[in-house]
Amino acid sequence: MNIVEKAAEKLKTLQPERPLPPPVEETMSRHTPHTVERLQERMRVAEPESAAAPAAPPWHVDERALQRAGLLPGEDEAGGRLADEVRRVKRPLLDNANSKGAKPITHGRRIVVTSAVPGEGKTLTAMNLALSLAREPDFEVLLVDADIPKSDITRVLGLQEHAGLMEVLADERRRPTDVIVRTDVPNLLVVPAGKRHPLTAELFGGRRMQYVLEELGGHDRRRLLVFDSSPLLATPESPILASHMGQVLMVVGAGRTRQHEVAQALEGLGESQYVGLILNMSRLPAIENHYYSHYSHYSHYQFQDR
Numbered sequence: 001m002n003i004v005e006k007a008a009e010k011l012k013t014l015q016p017e018r019p020l021p022p023p024v025e026e027t028m029s030r031h032t033p034h035t036v037e038r039l040q041e042r043m044r045v046a047e048p049e050s051a052a053a054p055a056a057p058p059w060h061v062d063e064r065a066l067q068r069a070g071l072l073p074g075e076d077e078a079g080g081r082l083a084d085e086v087r088r089v090k091r092p093l094l095d096n097a098n099s100k101g102a103k104p105i106t107h108g109r110r111i112v113v114t115s116a117v118p119g120e121g122k123t124l125t126a127m128n129l130a131l132s133l134a135r136e137p138d139f140e141v142l143l144v145d146a147d148i149p150k151s152d153i154t155r156v157l158g159l160q161e162h163a164g165l166m167e168v169l170a171d172e173r174r175r176p177t178d179v180i181v182r183t184d185v186p187n188l189l190v191v192p193a194g195k196r197h198p199l200t201a202e203l204f205g206g207r208r209m210q211y212v213l214e215e216l217g218g219h220d221r222r223r224l225l226v227f228d229s230s231p232l233l234a235t236p237e238s239p240i241l242a243s244h245m246g247q248v249l250m251v252v253g254a255g256r257t258r259q260h261e262v263a264q265a266l267e268g269l270g271e272s273q274y275v276g277l278i279l280n281m282s283r284l285p286a287i288e289n290h291y292y293s294h295y296s297h298y299s300h301y302q303f304q305d306r
Contacts, residue, residue, distance in 0.1 A: 058184040061157065069156045071127045086132045089249075089278065093129075094136065096247055096274050097224055105274050107246035109217060112146075114229040114238060116265035120253035121280040123152045126228035129249070130188065139224050140187040142180065142216060146241055147230045148200050151193035164194030168212055169203040176215035191216065201237040204244075213244055232265040239268045247274045254282040 066072035073079035095101045096108040113126035130143040145153040146165060154160060159181060168174045181190045197203060217223055227245065230238045242248055248269055252262055262277075269275055 056182075059157070059159070059181045059190070061183050061185050061188070065156055065158075066127065069152070071124050071152070071156060072131075082128060083132065086128050089276070090129060090132055092274075092276070093247055093249070094133075094139075097139075101274065105246045106272065107244070108274070109221075109223065110213065110225045110227070110245045111247045111249060112227040112229050112242050112245040113249045113251065114242060114265075115231045115251045115253070116233050116257055116261040117253075118231050118234055120231075120251045120257060122231070122251045123147065123150075123228050125249065125251050125278060125280070126226055127153065130226045131185065133224055133226065134185060134187040136187075139222050140189065141224050141226060142189045142191060142218075144191040144216065144225060144227045145193040146227045148193050148196055148237070149230055149235060153190070153228055154192040154194075157190060157192075159190065159192040162192045162194075164192030165212075166194035166197045166200070166203070168194075169206070169208060170197055170199075172208065176212045177218075180216070201235075201240055204237045204240040209244065232268060233261060242269060242273075245273065247276070249276045249278065251278045251280050254279050256281060 063072060067074055073082050092101065093111055096105045097111075099105075099108065101108070111129075113122050113129060115122040126143065130141050133139060134141040143153065144165060145151055147153075148166060151160075154162075154164065162181060163174070163179050165179070168176045168179055179191055179194070181192065183190055203209065213225070217225055227241065229241050232238045232242065232250070250262075250265065266275065
């Protein structure tokens with residue numbers, strides 16, 4: 001063995017043996033499961049939960065329950081007169097919502113139905129107005145039960161267990177659109193009142209109220225908002241709610257509401273709002289009053305700009 005061969009042999013003994021690389025199949029088997037698991041986890045996170053949730057069926061509006069509660073007339077001559085009169089009442093409201101009134105109105109698509117004192121038929125008015133507006137082909141109507149102390153619309157429709165207006169005002173984690181209930185009446189949506197809250201007036205006057213109203217409106221020119229409010233002189237939150245509205249419809253009980261009560265209620269409304277007055281519970285003969293029945297129906301309406 002010459003000197004070169006001896007040097008090469010000695011070099012082999014000094015270098016450690018390098019391990020052979022693992023087979024390709026073994027490498028893939030070690031790392032593939034972990035990679036697949038991470039990919040599946042990313043897909044689960046990226047997939048929205050709502051995609052898997054089925055859409056809730058429309059909520060059934062029981063007309064018989066509304067009739068028993070005195071919020072809807074029967075299918076008789078009186079009911080026909082009621083429908084005709086509400087058609088007259090809604091025309092100026094629609095003109096204002098479409099910016100076709102005598103002057104522009106801010107938030108013209110927000111309509112509140114109220115009264116000066118309790119028992120004048122405001123909820124009857126709100127329900128029938130909402131149903132009549134829902135028959136308009138160019139609009140959908142969101143009826144909001146904002147009469148928190150009584151919540152008659154919520155109760156009669158059987159929505160007591162549903163989250164509503166008070167929940168989205170009190171909890172910023174809730175989305176206003178989550179409390180909208182689609183009904184089986186075409187173009188009619190409902191927001192229940194929700195649970196009573198000791199700070200209702202403060203919540204109605206808070207900054208979140210503006211956000212909630214904008215979201216309930218859907219940023220859609222087709223959606224009209226109709227609020228059933230508590231009486232203006234009965235609760236502190238009612239005038240606050242009215243201040244957010246572009247149109248105010250005030251029901252006055254014939255022979256029931258005192259003149260100073262009507263004047264006091266009107267004083268709390270804004271000068272730029274559109275105010276409509278409806279005389280209810282009139283007992284004039286049918287020949288003089290084309291809007292009369294044993295229901296608490298309207299006999300006269302008058303609109304004025306404020």
